[in-house]
Amino acid sequence: MILALLDKLHGRPVWIRWGLFAAGLLVALGLPWSLYPPVATDILCWGLFAVAFDLLLGHAGLLSFGHAAFWGSSAYVTGLIALHSGLPFYVAVLGGAGAAALLALPIGFLAVRRSGIYFAMVTLAFAQMVYFIANQWGDVTGGENGLQGIPRDLPGFDLSDSFVFYYAALPVVLLGLAAAWRIAHSPFGRVIAAVRDNPARARALGYPADRYKLVVFTVSAFLSGLAGGLYAVNHGFASLQEVYWTTSGKVVVMTVLGGMGTLWGSLLGAGAIVRLEDWLSTSGFEETGLVTGGVFIVVVLLFRRGVWGTLAHALRPRSGSSTPDPEPHLEHDHGDASQPVSP
Amino acid sequence: MRQPRAILVTQGLSKEFQGFRAVSAVDLSVAEGTVHALVGPNGAGKTTLFNLLTGFLKPTAGRITFDGHDITGQPPERIAGLGVARSFQVTSLFEQMTAREHVELALQSGTGLGRRFWRTDTLMRRFSGRALELLGDVGLAHLADRPAGHLPYGQKRALELALALALDPALLLLDEPTAGMGLEDIDRTVALVDQIREGRTVVMVEHNMSVVGSLADTVTVLQRGEVLVEGPYDRVKTDPRVVEAYLGADVA
Numbered sequence: 001m002i003l004a005l006l007d008k009l010h011g012r013p014v015w016i017r018w019g020l021f022a023a024g025l026l027v028a029l030g031l032p033w034s035l036y037p038p039v040a041t042d043i044l045c046w047g048l049f050a051v052a053f054d055l056l057l058g059h060a061g062l063l064s065f066g067h068a069a070f071w072g073s074s075a076y077v078t079g080l081i082a083l084h085s086g087l088p089f090y091v092a093v094l095g096g097a098g099a100a101a102l103l104a105l106p107i108g109f110l111a112v113r114r115s116g117i118y119f120a121m122v123t124l125a126f127a128q129m130v131y132f133i134a135n136q137w138g139d140v141t142g143g144e145n146g147l148q149g150i151p152r153d154l155p156g157f158d159l160s161d162s163f164v165f166y167y168a169a170l171p172v173v174l175l176g177l178a179a180a181w182r183i184a185h186s187p188f189g190r191v192i193a194a195v196r197d198n199p200a201r202a203r204a205l206g207y208p209a210d211r212y213k214l215v216v217f218t219v220s221a222f223l224s225g226l227a228g229g230l231y232a233v234n235h236g237f238a239s240l241q242e243v244y245w246t247t248s249g250k251v252v253v254m255t256v257l258g259g260m261g262t263l264w265g266s267l268l269g270a271g272a273i274v275r276l277e278d279w280l281s282t283s284g285f286e287e288t289g290l291v292t293g294g295v296f297i298v299v300v301l302l303f304r305r306g307v308w309g310t311l312a313h314a315l316r317p318r319s320g321s322s323t324p325d326p327e328p329h330l331e332h333d334h335g336d337a338s339q340p341v342s343p
Numbered sequence: 344m345r346q347p348r349a350i351l352v353t354q355g356l357s358k359e360f361q362g363f364r365a366v367s368a369v370d371l372s373v374a375e376g377t378v379h380a381l382v383g384p385n386g387a388g389k390t391t392l393f394n395l396l397t398g399f400l401k402p403t404a405g406r407i408t409f410d411g412h413d414i415t416g417q418p419p420e421r422i423a424g425l426g427v428a429r430s431f432q433v434t435s436l437f438e439q440m441t442a443r444e445h446v447e448l449a450l451q452s453g454t455g456l457g458r459r460f461w462r463t464d465t466l467m468r469r470f471s472g473r474a475l476e477l478l479g480d481v482g483l484a485h486l487a488d489r490p491a492g493h494l495p496y497g498q499k500r501a502l503e504l505a506l507a508l509a510l511d512p513a514l515l516l517l518d519e520p521t522a523g524m525g526l527e528d529i530d531r532t533v534a535l536v537d538q539i540r541e542g543r544t545v546v547m548v549e550h551n552m553s554v555v556g557s558l559a560d561t562v563t564v565l566q567r568g569e570v571l572v573e574g575p576y577d578r579v580k581t582d583p584r585v586v587e588a589y590l591g592a593d594v595a
Contacts, residue, residue: 187451187467188460194448197437204397204431206423206452206510219460 024264028170036278037162038234043274044166044173045231050254050266051180052223057252058261059184060216061196062112065120065248066127067224069107070100072243073130074225075232079147080140082233088154093172093229100225101218103130108217112210115199124245131243146239150232162234169230176226177267183219184263192216224251246289253296259306268307350375350544351396351514356405358391358568365391367568368405373514373561378536378545380555380576383565384588389548390432392565393518396546397429398422409514424453428512430503432519432548438492442483442502445491446474449509474509480538481505482531497528504532508539515539517547521554533557552580564588 031040049071056062078096082089111122134141141147152159152168159165183189191212194202199209232238241247250273258269273292280288303310351373358366366388373379381389394400396407398419407415414422423429437445450470451457459466478484481501486494491502500520507515520536521529533554536545540558549555555562555576562579564571572582579585 182463183460185464186460186462187456187464188458190444190448190464190467191451191457194437194440197439198435200399200419201431201435201437203399203419204423204429204435205449205506206420207457208418208420212457215460 028174032163032166035275037166039274039278041162041166041169041234042231042278043271044169045227045234046251046254046270046274047227047267048173048176048230049224049227049251050258050270051177051263052220052227053251054255054258054260054263054266055180055184055223056216056220057255058263059189059196060192060213060220062115062213062217063120063252064111064123064217064220065245065252066107066123066125066130067221067251068243068245068247069123069127069130070104070221070224071228071231071247071251072134072238073103074100074228075238075242076134076141076147078229079150079232079238082150082153083147086151086153089152089159089168089233090154090172093226093233096229096232097222097225100228101222104218104221105214108214108221112213112217124248127243127245127248131240131245134243135240141238141240144240146237147232148237150236150238152233152236165234169234172226172230176223179219180223180263183216188212188215250292253292255306257296257299257306259309259312262306262308262312265306265308272307347374347376349373350410351546352408353396354406354408356392356395356407357403358388358395358400359403364568366395366402369565369568369570371563371570373544373546375544376540376542377560378540378547378558380559380562381546381548381565382550382552382555382562383571386567387565388568389565390518391568393429393432393516393548396422397427397516423510426510426513427516428507428510428514429516430507430518430520432522434496434499434503436491436499436502436506439490441488441490442478442494442505443471443474443487445502446477446505446509447471449506450474452510477505477509478502480508481535497524500524500528501532504535513543515543515545517545517549519548519550521549521551529554556580 031043053064053067056064074096077099078092081087081092081095085092107123107126111119111126114122135143152165154168157164157168159168191202191207195207195209195212203209228242232242254269254273255266256269257272258265258267276292276295277288280291285291299306305313349372351371353369353371356366356369356371357364369392381392383389391400395402398414398417398421401416405415406413409422409425409427412425414425440448447467447470450473451467456462456466475484475487478487481504483498483501483505486498491499494502500523504517504520507517517536521532524532529551536547536558547558559576561573562576563573564579564585566588571588572579572585
């Protein structure tokens with residue numbers, strides 16, 4: 001939530017930006033006081049995951065349906081490093097994120113050649129392979145039981161209290177969010193947006209579209225890996241759930257709920273879903289998917305810009321030559337096929 | 344007079360779409376520093392030829408050489424990097440970007456700044472001055488901060504031209520630069536092309552014969568994917584085969 005509000009407010013009065021920035025920071029610092037601390041840390045993890053996902057979906061126009069592969073593989077690798085090395089958990093999480101990025105290279109290399117639904121299907125297929133491997137390779141991953149007893153090591157600190165652990169995890173998440181914001185508003189980010197909107201034109205201008213997509217895919221996987229690794233340390237275990245397709249689906253729901261392309265909206269989406277699921281499960285309601293799915297349908301039908309996008313649109317200053325916020329859009333089918341080819 | 348060097352050469356260039364030969368054994372030689380027009384009826388293969396030259400389509404057979412480099416089957420970004428810029432027949436822009444951001448993006452290409460994901464995009468302002476100059480050249484300076492999606496048609500075409508120019512290409516490929524323009528815009532475009540041809544080679548697909556007549560040094564007439572006639576405009580326009588195939592009423 002930090003740096004948060006800088007984004008959508010680009011071009012708005014500086015005091016509003018800093019005011020929202022300060023408010024986001026206060027919320028982030030106060031979260032474990034108002035929530036059960038492990039749930040607060042879950043919100044951090046899912047929030048970073050959703051922001052990393054939005055970097056790919058909203059900014060690069062690529063709908064991955066296999067991001068559980070990165071979140072989950074990092075959860076396992078982080079767990080293995082923490083279990084076997086005794087290194088500080090920061091190192092373990094970094095190692096997990098690095099593994100996720102490495103995994104993203106071959107998957108991305110093959111997936112970015114496709115767009116739209118084909119991209120989603122390729123990423124889903126690879127994620128299912130990762131799930132299969134995690135399930136079969138029981139000696140390493142613990143199979144059905146998962147990796148248990150992942151420690152929260154940090155020399156000089158006792159992180160066994162989840163309240164304390166929240167504040168140990170927060171800087172990692174803030175750095176991840178800052179990185180996502182930086183990338184979205186870099187010269188690279190501009191090229192990515194151009195590739196999203198019109199890849200043929202971007203290529204004619206000399207930008208290798210597929211390579212740009214691969215880089216953003218890998219960066220998104222790395223940040224998702226940071227989130228997944230922290231999540232595993234937070235819970236002390238990594239399970240098959242982390243690489244299951246429903247995890248891929250959940251991050252899509254969070255991002256769309258918050259408002260795709262808004263980056264910070266994803267934090268709201270993640271917070272809302274985690275809170276909702278926690279509340280439902282503590283009230284003894286088993287079918288959480290029924291409720292989150294319902295919320296998702298309502299948002300897609302009525303608020304296509306998501307929570308953040310709808311708010312930003314409503315509060316947008318109307319003076320001057322403001323232009324309407326574009327409706328969020330997925331990548332259309334393009335690439336070479338969109339070229340006017342009149343035989 | 345010294346024979347100018349051929350900067351773009353195709354040999355036996357062909358493209359087949361599921362048995363249909365859109366471009367058939369085209370041998371084209373474009374002399375450096377000239378304006379070379381490709382004309383022909385709809386479906387003659389002009390745009391397909393353009394897409395082959397710029398790497399958006401891979402040829403079924405034949406070779407393309409640009410400035411001594413074999414560019415056959417190379418990807419579009421590589422060909423653009425060698426100094427070949429194109430405009431698109433159907434306006435192809437980034438709807439949400441302003442005109443100035445378009446040109447900045449084009450100017451940034453080749454500088455390597457586009458790979459810097461850790462820097463701020465305000466660095467791109469270094470291209471603003473040059474971008475505004477180029478927009479001024481095509482008559483868009485006053486609309487620099489308008490999103491491209493909100494520009495009228497003629498001005499989108501002008502922005503296409505500014506984008507191609509921003510790459511400062513040795514070879515400029517213009518696909519129907521005056522398509523759908525009013526007379527005034529056509530005149531301005533002709534004057535502009537006449538001005539920017541200085542120091543570069545221009546290949547243009549064009550239907551408007553008065554535009555071809557006032558700009559082109561050489562005209563290649565295509566019909567059903569094959570070269571029908573090639574030569575200076577004055578000779579080509581009176582060639583009986585051309586009159587029959589295409590110009591017909593225009594010349595009569």
